[in-house]
Amino acid sequence: TQLLEQSPQFLSIQEGENLTVYCNSSSVFSSLQWYRQEPGEGPVLLVTVVTGGEVKKLKRLTFQFGDARKDSSLHITAAQPGDTGLYLCAGSGGYQKVTFGTGTKLQVIP
Amino acid sequence: EPEVTQTPSHQVTQMGQEVILRCVPISNHLYFYWYRQILGQKVEFLVSFYNNEISEKSEIFDDQFSVERPDGSNFTLKIRSTKLEDSAMYFCASSSLAHEQFFGPGTRLTVL
Numbered sequence: 001t002q003l004l005e006q007s008p009q010f011l012s013i014q015e016g017e018n019l020t021v022y023c024n025s026s027s028v029f030s031s032l033q034w035y036r037q038e039p040g041e042g043p044v045l046l047v048t049v050v051t052g053g054e055v056k057k058l059k060r061l062t063f064q065f066g067d068a069r070k071d072s073s074l075h076i077t078a079a080q081p082g083d084t085g086l087y088l089c090a091g092s093g094g095y096q097k098v099t100f101g102t103g104t105k106l107q108v109i110p
Numbered sequence: 111e112p113e114v115t116q117t118p119s120h121q122v123t124q125m126g127q128e129v130i131l132r133c134v135p136i137s138n139h140l141y142f143y144w145y146r147q148i149l150g151q152k153v154e155f156l157v158s159f160y161n162n163e164i165s166e167k168s169e170i171f172d173d174q175f176s177v178e179r180p181d182g183s184n185f186t187l188k189i190r191s192t193k194l195e196d197s198a199m200y201f202c203a204s205s206s207l208a209h210e211q212f213f214g215p216g217t218r219l220t221v222l
Contacts, residue, residue: 033210042114042201042213043153088153096166097143097155098203098211 002027004091004101012107013079021074021104023089032065032072033098035088043088043100079108112136114214116202122220123192131187131217133202142185143203143211144177146170153201159185192221 004025013019023032031050035043047056049065049072056063060083062075072089089101115134123129135142144156157167159177176188185204189196197220203211 035213037153040199040216040218042216045210045212048210090153092211096158097168098145099155100153102152 002029002091002093002099004089004099006087006089006101006104008104009102010105010107012109015080015108015110016078019076019079019106021076021087021089021106023072023074023101025070025091027091028069029091029093030069031092032069033090033092034063034072034074035090035100037086037088037103039086043090076106079106081108081110084108114202114204114212116200116214116217118217119215120218120220122222125194125221126191129189129192129219131189131200131202131219133185133187133214134183135185135202135204136206136212137183139204139206139212141165141205141211142177142179143205144187145201145203145213146198147201147216148198156187189219192219194221197221 007022031048033048034046036046037043047063052067052069054065060077064073084107087104090098092098117132142159145153147153155168157171157177158165174190178186199216199218201216202214205211
């Protein structure tokens with residue numbers, strides 16, 4: 001069974017601070033996605049990383065895929081209240097199921 | 111921008127009744143999925159569907175569940191005899207040849 005552990009589970013920070021969320025597994029994934037989910041809504045895809053060591057930037061968000069394709073990180077610079085939400089990493093072995101991580105609930109206080 | 115749509119947004123049913131949850135995937139996508147999320151828990155894979163057949167299913171997807179693509183646009187999940195523990199958000203997703211799955215807004219199923 002593939003498991004994805006995210007840390008921290010909960011994070012409450014002040015506006016303007018930086019933060020990093022980690023996603024770790026003992027399994028190798030062909031790709032890894034990061035989603036953001038609002039209460040009562042479906043996960044919204046933020047980014048997909050495919051190559052080991054790959055780094056992608058989306059405005060103030062930086063995503064990195066580990067060299068061994070078992071882990072990933074999401075770094076947010078100068079967090080804003082609009083960044084508040086549940087962040088999910090999800091690993092894929094191809095065209096089959098996506099295995100979701102345990103989630104990190106982020107709260108950015110104005 | 112194309113998106114996955116799901117209907118209804120909220121379904122309330124009595125235990126033992128059949129429900130059908132409907133999804134319209136993104137039009138040029140070939141792979142379709144159902145996931146569920148029990149309140150407060152993580153999103154769990156149910157089933158994947160490709161070329162008009164199930165390609166993978168989880169242990170959750172037992173004989174009470176079935177999926178169908180009745181026409182060129184809809185993708186449905188049927189639960190034959192609902193149980194209280196089937197209460198959850200059900201998400202449909204679709205993908206093309208890429209790795210990325212795009213999710214619908216979900217159907218909240220409440221079994222009374």
